[in-house]
Amino acid sequence: MSTMNYSEKIPNNVNLSEDRTLQRALEQWQPNFLDWWGDMGPEGSTDSEVYLRTAVSVDPQGWAQFGHVKMRDYRWGIFLNPGDAERKIHFGDHKGEKAWQDVPGEYRANLRRIIVTQGDTEPASVEQQRHLGLTAPSMYDLRNLYQINVEEGRHLWAMVYLLHKHFGRDGREEGEALLERRSGQEDNPRILQAFNEQTPDWLSFFMFTYFTDRDGKFQLCALAESSFDPLARTTKFMLTEEAHHMFVGESGVSRVISRTCAAMNELKTDDPAKLRAAGVIDLPTIQRYLNFHFSVTIDLFGADESSNAATFYSTGLKGRYEEGKRMDDHQLRGQTYRVLNAVNGQLVEKEVPMLNALNEVLRDDYIKDSVAGVERWNKVIEKAGIPFKLKAPHKAFHRNIGALSNVKVSPEGQVVSEVEWAQRQDEWLPSATDRAYVQGLMGRVVEPGKFANWIAPPVMGINRQPVDFEYVRFS
Ligand SMILES: [Fe+2]
Ligand SMILES: [Fe+2]
Numbered sequence: 001m002s003t004m005n006y007s008e009k010i011p012n013n014v015n016l017s018e019d020r021t022l023q024r025a026l027e028q029w030q031p032n033f034l035d036w037w038g039d040m041g042p043e044g045s046t047d048s049e050v051y052l053r054t055a056v057s058v059d060p061q062g063w064a065q066f067g068h069v070k071m072r073d074y075r076w077g078i079f080l081n082p083g084d085a086e087r088k089i090h091f092g093d094h095k096g097e098k099a100w101q102d103v104p105g106e107y108r109a110n111l112r113r114i115i116v117t118q119g120d121t122e123p124a125s126v127e128q129q130r131h132l133g134l135t136a137p138s139m140y141d142l143r144n145l146y147q148i149n150v151e152e153g154r155h156l157w158a159m160v161y162l163l164h165k166h167f168g169r170d171g172r173e174e175g176e177a178l179l180e181r182r183s184g185q186e187d188n189p190r191i192l193q194a195f196n197e198q199t200p201d202w203l204s205f206f207m208f209t210y211f212t213d214r215d216g217k218f219q220l221c222a223l224a225e226s227s228f229d230p231l232a233r234t235t236k237f238m239l240t241e242e243a244h245h246m247f248v249g250e251s252g253v254s255r256v257i258s259r260t261c262a263a264m265n266e267l268k269t270d271d272p273a274k275l276r277a278a279g280v281i282d283l284p285t286i287q288r289y290l291n292f293h294f295s296v297t298i299d300l301f302g303a304d305e306s307s308n309a310a311t312f313y314s315t316g317l318k319g320r321y322e323e324g325k326r327m328d329d330h331q332l333r334g335q336t337y338r339v340l341n342a343v344n345g346q347l348v349e350k351e352v353p354m355l356n357a358l359n360e361v362l363r364d365d366y367i368k369d370s371v372a373g374v375e376r377w378n379k380v381i382e383k384a385g386i387p388f389k390l391k392a393p394h395k396a397f398h399r400n401i402g403a404l405s406n407v408k409v410s411p412e413g414q415v416v417s418e419v420e421w422a423q424r425q426d427e428w429l430p431s432a433t434d435r436a437y438v439q440g441l442m443g444r445v446v447e448p449g450k451f452a453n454w455i456a457p458p459v460m461g462i463n464r465q466p467v468d469f470e471y472v473r474f475s
Contacts, residue, residue, distance in 0.1 A: 004056050004077050011077035013058060014161070025164045026078075029175050033076075033156070036179040040127045042149050043134060045071045049473040050146045051462065053244075055079055055154070058237055066463045068473060071146065076154045078161045081233040089227040091323050091330035092316035099229040103166045107315055111228055112167050114317060116174050117191055118219060118235075119159030120181065122152045124195035125212070127183035132205055135442035137452035141202070143462065143471035144248045148209065151241045158234045166230065193400065194296045201438045202455075203256060203281060207293035210249025211370060215300045217242050218321055218366045225319025250373050251458060256281055257377055258456040261384035270388070276437060279453045283381070283388050285438070288430045290390060291411055294370065295398035301363035304339040304402040310355035320358065321365040337361060340396060342407040345415050347396055359402075367395065398429065446472065 004011045009027060016023050038046075049068040056065045058081050087099040103111055126149050136142035156178060163171035181188050184196045194212055199205050220242065223235040263280040264270055272282035302309065312318040313332070320326065328335075337357035341350045354361070371392050378389050394413035396404040408421035411428050425431075430438075445452045449468025461467045 004079070006056075006075060006077075011075050012079070014078055014080055016078065019165075022165055025172055026161065029160060029164070029172075032176065032179050033153075033160075036123065037126075037153060040123070040130055040182070041153070042071070042126070042129070042146055043131050045133055045146060047072065047475050048146075049475070051143055051465070051469070051471045052147055052150060053463070055237075055241070058082060060240075063240060071150075074150055076150070076157045078157055079234075079237045080230065081236045083229060083233055087229060089316050091225065091319050092227070092314045093331070094227055094316045095330055097227075099227050099232070101229055103228060107228075107317060108167070110312065110315070111231070111317055112163070112170065112174065114223070114312065115159050115162050115167075115231065116178070118223065119156055119163070119174075119178050120191045121195050121216065122156040122159065123178060124181075124183045124190040124192075125199075125208070126152050127190075128195065128197070128199040128208070129205060132199065132202065135202065135444055137202055137442075137445055137455045138450060138457070139446045139448050139471045140451075140458060140461065140467060140469075141252070141455075142446060144244075145205070146472075148213075148245050148248060151245070154241070155238050158238055162230055162234060192300055194300050197296060200435070201442050202252070203286070203289050203438050204293070206249050206252030206256065207289050208249065209245050210253055210373060211293040211297040212300070213242060213245040213249060214370055215297050215366065217246065218301075218362055218369075221321050222318050222323075222362060225323040227316035250376070252455075253286070254377055254380055255456040255458060256454065257283070257286065257380050257390075258384075259454055260286070261381055261386055262456070264386055265384060270386070279441060281438060281441070281454055283386075283390070285430070285434050287390055288428065288434060289438075290374070291393045291397065292429050294392050296400075298363055298367065298395065299399060299401040301366065302359040302401060304341075304360045304363075304404070305352055305356045306359050307356060309358040310353070313355060313358050321362055339403075341403045342396070342415075345407060347404075347407070347409070347413070347415060363395075367392070393428075446474075 004013050010016060010030060049070050051066060052069045053064045053066050055063055055077060057063050058079055089095055089097050089099055129145060129149060132145055133142055136145065160175045160178065163174050181190050183190045184198065189196045199208050217239065220235040220239050224232050226232045260280045260283060263275055263278050267274060267278060272284060275282040332354045335354035336351045337354045337360065338349045339352055339357050339360045341348055374390050374392050381388055393411035394409060396409040396413060397411050399405045408416050408418060410416050441454050448470050451457050457467055461469050
């Protein structure tokens with residue numbers, strides 16, 4: 001269990017060649033995956049040579065290698081973090097028992113559902129981002145997009161490996177279905193709504209990778225606690241890659257803000273019309289994009305009260321964020337948690353059994369983590385001497401799932417009437433005009449070291465390369 005063998009048809013560190021049936025099943029899935037990648041992967045990338053990070057081992061010190069790779073020849077591998085034969089289940093009803101190396105029959109359906117739901121988000125985001133390469137604001141950004149796309153492809157491999165290895169025929173069928181659903185397609189959409197939204201421009205892309213890939217981080221962290229050891233080990237390794245995706249989002253938004261602030265200071269104005277005339281994205285528009293992506297993403301955690309969430313926890317399938325670091329009994333029976341509810345058009349807190357509120361617990365952990373990045377963006381604005389603050393909207397704003405989906409709430413947390421919502425929606429969420437304006441800024445800039453006018457260059461390049469490095473070689 002160490003370095004990846006790239007001479008194999010399917011690079012892996014799981015001794016695939018010792019399990020002929022599994023190897024054959026995955027080798028049959030591989031061409032279908034490649035067809036899907038050809039149809040739905042990054043448009044126009046096939047002939048490019050891209051400076052990519054490729055996972056080569058699970059050693060935290062040297063797990064990745066950087067180098068130019070022809071996109072057509074990219075190899076997706078299967079990686080599991082090393083196992084601990086003595087690992088014990090550390091939460092839920094089975095606490096203290098040995099972790100499972102195989103799927104217990106009684107939890108098979110739930111585990112399959114969890115793995116499929118996670119797996120479905122991976123190809124979905126590749127589909128959502130498919131056209132972005134055509135309007136990359138720089139070669140550096142184009143490289144980062146491709147990097148994220150190939151890693152999401154690898155995450156799909158990771159989930160399909162589990163399905164094939166542990167779920168027999170059903171697993172193979174699910175593996176095929178993962179290649180058949182399409183983001184945003186009416187008759188066969190992706191499972192979760194945020195993954196059916198469009199990512200039509202680079203501001204959306206940066207918001208998506210900041211907010212929605214961070215949802216990925218929290219889901220993966222919860223699954224990394226699982227009593228089903230292969231799932232825990234797979235998701236732990238996926239988390240190593242996820243950090244870069246969120247970095248692309250956070251630094252991307254930060255660079256947009258930085259460019260806007262520079263223009264505001266140059267022109268001595270905060271008038272969106274003048275700033276738009278200067279070709280940058282005004283801060284209120286950035287706020288509206290933030291509102292959209294934040295609200296759509298927190299829906300991904302599911303209903304605030306959920307008996308499924310309780311079952312997944314009690315049966316040991318899915319833990320809490322940083323379960324191992326928490327100082328309670330890790331069973332949570334008889335404990336309560338306060339969730340927000342809408343009663344007669346008012347927001348009121350309600351105490352519910354903690355086990356049923358675990359979606360909300362994870363959502364609240366996520367919100368804390370996302371808000372921290374918003375504060376880092378505010379530092380950029382503050383440093384430019386501009387009196388403006390970005391703010392994560394209220395948790396009840398623009399919700400489509402759970403009790404809060406029954407009320408209309410402003411970003412500040414005021415319950416509003418349907419009429420007021422309709423009137424003010426364009427103040428709070430990107431309007432058609434905003435989207436058209438941002439869309440209109442998008443144009444391909446790919447000469448090394450050049451950047452589109454609406455975004456500042458990054459402070460540093462990738463893997464200590466200079467910013468004007470040739471990250472992508474076109475042919
Ligand atoms: Fe992923
Ligand atoms: Fe990701």
